Amino acid sequence: MLFYDLAHTRAGDKGSSVNISVVAYDHKRYDHLACYLISETVMEQFKHITDGPTTRYDLPKIKAFNFVILGALGGGVTTNMSMDLHGKSLSSLMLAIEIPDITNNQFGA
Amino acid sequence: MADKVRIGSGAGYAGDRWEPAVELAEKGEIDFLAFECLAERTIARENLARIRDPGKGYNPLLPDRIRAVRPGCMKHGVxxxxxxxxxNPVKAARRVCEIANELGFSGLRAAVVLGDDVRNVVVGTPELELIETGMHLEEILPKMASVNAYLGADAILAALHTGAEVIITGRVSDLSLFLAPILYHLNWSYNDYAGLACGTVAGHLLECAGQVTGRYFADPGRKDVSGLARLGFPFADVDQKGVVEIGKVKGSGGRIDERTCAEQLLYEVHDPSCYITPDCVLDVTDVHFETTGQNRVRVVGARARARTETHKVSVGYHDGYIGMGEISYAGINSVARARLAGEVVADRLKMCGFVYEDFRTELIGMESLHGKMETQLEPYEVRLRVAGRSAFRRSVVAIGLEVETLYTNGLAGGAGATQVVRDLFAVQSVLLPRQLVNPSVRVGQLT
Incomplete structure (x- = not known):
C-alpha cells in the first residue's frame, strides 16, 4: 500500500540536510509505520539523491517520526544547484514509498 | 502581574503577506505582534545592500508592513x-518613527537591539572551525559579506524593559522574538526552565506564521484547507500556569488542529530531544496536542534545559555566480528533443572554453525536483533547465544566452526561453564563546 494513505509529511532544511516529518493519521497506522518505515527503507527511496545516512526519531505521543537525511541538499540552500533549493518537495518523494499492506501486519486489526 | 499574554505572528519570512498581520492587530486582541523575516542568507544580501547605500540594509517591506499595522497597534496598544x-536596525527604527509621524502617531518610541554583528570579533578568531565543512574560518574571511550571532530573548527583554512600542533587531533566534514578550509580560525569570520551555515551544509553532494554520500543508482531497487566499496567521495564548494554546482570528481562512501543529512542531528540527536555541535546549519528545475548541490547540509536554556556552554565528560569503537558462518542448518526441537540446548547449559552452564548478542539464516535468527515477512516464511537455556555477560572471551569463540561441539554432519547436543570473551567497556557521558576544539596546532619537 502507499505511504500516502498512512501519513502526511513536511520537509524542512538545515544546511545540506533535510528533515522530513511523518505524521500518521491514527495509532494503527503509526504502529504499522514503526514496523516498516525504517531508516533503510527511506534511504532506498532517496539513494539517487544522497548517500545519507538517514536517522529516524520516534515521537509516539503525536504519532510521528522525524527523519533526518544528510546530504540531500547538495551544498545547502545557498550553493545547491537544484531547482528545489530547500528540498521542500522531498516530502512528496517520501509519500510515494511502498509499504506492505496493513492487514498483513501483526499490529493490523 | 498579568494572568496571560497573547502573541501574534505577523510574518514567517522576508516577503510574507501582511494582511493577516493587520487582521491580528485589529481583531486579534493581541498584546504583542512579532514579525520573523530573516532567513540565513537574507542578512548577507542586506549587508551588501547597505554597503551600496548606507540608508538601506533592512527588510525592503518594513515600511509597508509598519504602515499597514500601525493604526491597529496604536488603537489596541499592541x-x-x-x-x-x-x-541596519538603526536605520530601520528611524524609518519606523518617520512612518508613525507621517500617519499622525508622533512620539512613537522605538528600541534597537544591537550586538549581533560580530565581524570585528571573528577577524581575531580565524582558527574557528566551520561546522558544515570543517574548514577554518580564515579560508572564507576574504569573501565574507556578513557575520551575525544569533542573539537570544535576554537581549530582546532588555529592549522591552525600555517601554518602547516597537523593537527592531538584526539577527536574533526566530523563537526568541516570541519567547521574550512571553517572559516579559508574565514576569517570568529567564532562568526558569519551565517558562523557557512554554515560551520556546510557542515560538517554534508561531515563527513560520501560516505554516501552523494550513499553508505548506494543504493537499486537496486529502488534507483540505479552506480559505487559503485569506489565510489567518496564528497567535499563542500563554497563562501563568504555563498553559500554551495556539489559535487564530475567528472568520479568517485556514485551519489549526493537531495535524497542522504536529507538522510544524518538527519543522527544521533534527534531534527532537535536543533543539538548541540561544535561550535553552528544547526537548519536544513528549509534546502532545489537545483540541480545546474550533481552530484551537493546547500544547503540552515541552521541556527545556540550560543553554549552551556558545552562540551560533552565521557567516555569509560571496561564492560566485549561478546562471540558468530554460526552454520548453511539447508534443510527440518532446523529451528526446529537449535532451538533445541540453547536449547541444553543453557542447557549445565547452567549445567556447567556459568551465563550471558545477553544471547540470535536466528536464522540468521529468527529474528536476526528485532526480531521475527508475520508472518515469513521459509527460506531454517538458522544459529543459541548464544551470551552472562559476566564480566568473561572464561564464554563467553565457548559459542563458546559449539556451536562447536554441530558438533559431536548435531543435524543432523550442518555446519560451528564459534566462537568470544570480549572485551566490553561501552560509556556514561557527560557534563563538558567549563572552565574545555583547548585545546592547539603543533607544531615543536614533539619529
Missing part, C-alpha cells in the same frame, strides 16, 4: 517586535 532590521 507592541511590535521584529528582526526586519536585518543588517
Amino acid at each position: 507592541r511590535v517586535i521584529t528582526n526586519m532590521g536585518a543588517a
Whole structure:
C-alpha cells in the first residue's frame, strides 16, 4: 500500500540536510509505520539523491517520526544547484514509498 | 502581574503577506505582534545592500508592513517586535518613527537591539572551525559579506524593559522574538526552565506564521484547507500556569488542529530531544496536542534545559555566480528533443572554453525536483533547465544566452526561453564563546 494513505509529511532544511516529518493519521497506522518505515527503507527511496545516512526519531505521543537525511541538499540552500533549493518537495518523494499492506501486519486489526 | 499574554505572528519570512498581520492587530486582541523575516542568507544580501547605500540594509517591506499595522497597534496598544532590521536596525527604527509621524502617531518610541554583528570579533578568531565543512574560518574571511550571532530573548527583554512600542533587531533566534514578550509580560525569570520551555515551544509553532494554520500543508482531497487566499496567521495564548494554546482570528481562512501543529512542531528540527536555541535546549519528545475548541490547540509536554556556552554565528560569503537558462518542448518526441537540446548547449559552452564548478542539464516535468527515477512516464511537455556555477560572471551569463540561441539554432519547436543570473551567497556557521558576544539596546532619537 502507499505511504500516502498512512501519513502526511513536511520537509524542512538545515544546511545540506533535510528533515522530513511523518505524521500518521491514527495509532494503527503509526504502529504499522514503526514496523516498516525504517531508516533503510527511506534511504532506498532517496539513494539517487544522497548517500545519507538517514536517522529516524520516534515521537509516539503525536504519532510521528522525524527523519533526518544528510546530504540531500547538495551544498545547502545557498550553493545547491537544484531547482528545489530547500528540498521542500522531498516530502512528496517520501509519500510515494511502498509499504506492505496493513492487514498483513501483526499490529493490523 | 498579568494572568496571560497573547502573541501574534505577523510574518514567517522576508516577503510574507501582511494582511493577516493587520487582521491580528485589529481583531486579534493581541498584546504583542512579532514579525520573523530573516532567513540565513537574507542578512548577507542586506549587508551588501547597505554597503551600496548606507540608508538601506533592512527588510525592503518594513515600511509597508509598519504602515499597514500601525493604526491597529496604536488603537489596541499592541507592541511590535521584529528582526526586519536585518543588517541596519538603526536605520530601520528611524524609518519606523518617520512612518508613525507621517500617519499622525508622533512620539512613537522605538528600541534597537544591537550586538549581533560580530565581524570585528571573528577577524581575531580565524582558527574557528566551520561546522558544515570543517574548514577554518580564515579560508572564507576574504569573501565574507556578513557575520551575525544569533542573539537570544535576554537581549530582546532588555529592549522591552525600555517601554518602547516597537523593537527592531538584526539577527536574533526566530523563537526568541516570541519567547521574550512571553517572559516579559508574565514576569517570568529567564532562568526558569519551565517558562523557557512554554515560551520556546510557542515560538517554534508561531515563527513560520501560516505554516501552523494550513499553508505548506494543504493537499486537496486529502488534507483540505479552506480559505487559503485569506489565510489567518496564528497567535499563542500563554497563562501563568504555563498553559500554551495556539489559535487564530475567528472568520479568517485556514485551519489549526493537531495535524497542522504536529507538522510544524518538527519543522527544521533534527534531534527532537535536543533543539538548541540561544535561550535553552528544547526537548519536544513528549509534546502532545489537545483540541480545546474550533481552530484551537493546547500544547503540552515541552521541556527545556540550560543553554549552551556558545552562540551560533552565521557567516555569509560571496561564492560566485549561478546562471540558468530554460526552454520548453511539447508534443510527440518532446523529451528526446529537449535532451538533445541540453547536449547541444553543453557542447557549445565547452567549445567556447567556459568551465563550471558545477553544471547540470535536466528536464522540468521529468527529474528536476526528485532526480531521475527508475520508472518515469513521459509527460506531454517538458522544459529543459541548464544551470551552472562559476566564480566568473561572464561564464554563467553565457548559459542563458546559449539556451536562447536554441530558438533559431536548435531543435524543432523550442518555446519560451528564459534566462537568470544570480549572485551566490553561501552560509556556514561557527560557534563563538558567549563572552565574545555583547548585545546592547539603543533607544531615543536614533539619529
